[in-house]
Amino acid sequence: MAWIESHQSLGHHRKTLQAASTLHVDRHKLIGHLQVLWWWGLDNADSAGKLGQVGAGAIAEAAEWPGKDAGRFVQALLDAGFLERDQDGFSLHDWYDYAGKLNAARAKNRERMQNARAAHVARMSGARAPATVPNRTGPNQPDQPPPMGPPPNGAAHNSSTDCCPLAAKTQGAAHSVNCANYTPA
Secondary structure, eight states, X not given: OOOOOOOGGGGXXXXXXXXXHHHTOOHHHHHHHHHHHHHHHHHHSOTTOEEESOOHHHHHHHTTOOGGGXXXXXXXXXXXXXXXXXXXXXXXXXXXXXXIHHHHHHHHXXXXXXXXXXXXXXXXXXXXXOOSSOOTTSOOOTTSOOOOOSOGGGOOOSSTTSSSHHHHHTTTHHHHHHOTTOOOO
């Protein structure tokens, strides 16, 4: 869970008093809107507080300030010094001092976890031993001939090695005991 610093001096800080006066709101209400804006900033601002090319409406919505009054809200935050604007767009004032460290720690943690996962995969990839028995549920192997059926036209086998392709490999004797196609000559 992310968090952001909030100092006790914020309630009576000149910026808070100025913005609350401009917006004609209680300073506690303004502090609530600022906190919500800063929470949004944790996920949307870079480590320097840059918000990019977002408009006043998006900033007001992020702070849960009424959209119809977005321009006045953003201008009050600019005038008080809570927001800054340059050619790149809006940024949150002194963001790195309050939340940029958190974003830097998140990036460092993300890299640490990626390295740990990669090391775990490398350790585990050779840990599983190969199968020691054939997979009888697998497909037929292409280099093995299919079993030979009975001789055509009911003809009898002439020797102990022509009942099926395996008979020649086993020299007939041991094979003849288990082969259903075997007929003694």
